[in-house]
Amino acid sequence: MNYQWYPGHMTKAKRMMQENIKLIDLIIEVVDARIPLSSRNPDIDELGKNKARLILLNKADLADERENEKWAAYFQEKGYYTVKLNAKSGAGIKNVLPVVMEACKEKLERDRKRGIKNRPIRAMVVGIPNVGKSTFINAFAGKACTKTGNKPGVTKGKQWIRINKNVELLDTPGILWPKFEDQSVGAKLAMVGSIKDEILNLEELSLELLGCLHEFYAGILEKRxxxxxxxxxxxxxxQIAENRKCIQKGNELDYGKAANLFLEEFRNGKIGRITLERP
Structure with a gap:
C-alpha cells in the first residue's frame, strides 16, 4: 500500500510557519512517543535552524517506558530539550515550563543585558496531525486559553495563547510533508492514526502492524x-476474527471488522505499552 496524505491546507500552514519563525524564540515539537522518529516532520529542522528546540514525547503512557527513556536520551544527545508527557491526563505537564525557561535562558540573559524586561518567551508549537498538540496546549494553558491578539500572527488557522507573563505560544495546524521517502514511515503514521483511516486499506495496515508486534513484542498478541x-x-x-466473533452474513469471517478492532485496541493501549521504533 502506498501511504500519502497531503491536503492543500498543509501547504498554506507551512508557509504561515515560515513567515512567523522570525517572531519565535523556541520551537516546541510534539511527537508521538510510540513512533518518535516517524512522527517528526523533517521540514521542522530546516525551519527551526538557530532556534532553541524542545521535543515533547506525548502519549508516553501508551509507549514502552524503557523505550521512552532511550528516546529521551537520544534526543538530548542531539541537542534537544526533551519532556515525556501524557497531555490527555496532564501527566508531565508541570515539567514543561521549567524546561522552556531553561531552553531560553540565553535569550532571557541577552534581554536582561539590553535592559529589556518582561518580554515573554514566544514558542511555536508544531507537530503532525493527531499527535496531541491541541490537548497539550489546553493542558499547559489550563483554563486560561486566551488569544493575546494585537500582534503579527493573529489570523485564522493560528493563534497566540498566553500561558503566563513569561510565555506565549503560537499554535499552528498539524502538517505532514509532501512525500514519504520511506513507506515504512507512512505505515507507522497510519498505525497510530496520523493519516485518515478513510484513505487506507485497514486490513493491509493491520497485517503490517501484526508483523511489527510479533517482531518487537513476541507473545503480546498471544496474551491478548x-x-x-x-x-x-x-x-x-x-484467529483474531474467529476469537472475537467477527462474523458477517453467510457465516463468513469479517476481516475488515477484525482489522478495525485490532487497530483500535492498539491505538487505545489495550494490547499493552508499545513502541514501534528503536533509537
Whole structure:
C-alpha cells in the first residue's frame, strides 16, 4: 500500500510557519512517543535552524517506558530539550515550563543585558496531525486559553495563547510533508492514526502492524487474543476474527471488522505499552 496524505491546507500552514519563525524564540515539537522518529516532520529542522528546540514525547503512557527513556536520551544527545508527557491526563505537564525557561535562558540573559524586561518567551508549537498538540496546549494553558491578539500572527488557522507573563505560544495546524521517502514511515503514521483511516486499506495496515508486534513484542498478541503467533500474519488476523466473533452474513469471517478492532485496541493501549521504533 502506498501511504500519502497531503491536503492543500498543509501547504498554506507551512508557509504561515515560515513567515512567523522570525517572531519565535523556541520551537516546541510534539511527537508521538510510540513512533518518535516517524512522527517528526523533517521540514521542522530546516525551519527551526538557530532556534532553541524542545521535543515533547506525548502519549508516553501508551509507549514502552524503557523505550521512552532511550528516546529521551537520544534526543538530548542531539541537542534537544526533551519532556515525556501524557497531555490527555496532564501527566508531565508541570515539567514543561521549567524546561522552556531553561531552553531560553540565553535569550532571557541577552534581554536582561539590553535592559529589556518582561518580554515573554514566544514558542511555536508544531507537530503532525493527531499527535496531541491541541490537548497539550489546553493542558499547559489550563483554563486560561486566551488569544493575546494585537500582534503579527493573529489570523485564522493560528493563534497566540498566553500561558503566563513569561510565555506565549503560537499554535499552528498539524502538517505532514509532501512525500514519504520511506513507506515504512507512512505505515507507522497510519498505525497510530496520523493519516485518515478513510484513505487506507485497514486490513493491509493491520497485517503490517501484526508483523511489527510479533517482531518487537513476541507473545503480546498471544496474551491478548489467545492466538498462536507466527510469521503468518493472515493466520493471526484470521484467529483474531474467529476469537472475537467477527462474523458477517453467510457465516463468513469479517476481516475488515477484525482489522478495525485490532487497530483500535492498539491505538487505545489495550494490547499493552508499545513502541514501534528503536533509537
Amino acid at each position: 487474543y489467545e492466538i498462536t503467533e507466527s510469521e503468518d500474519r493472515v493466520s493471526m488476523l484470521t
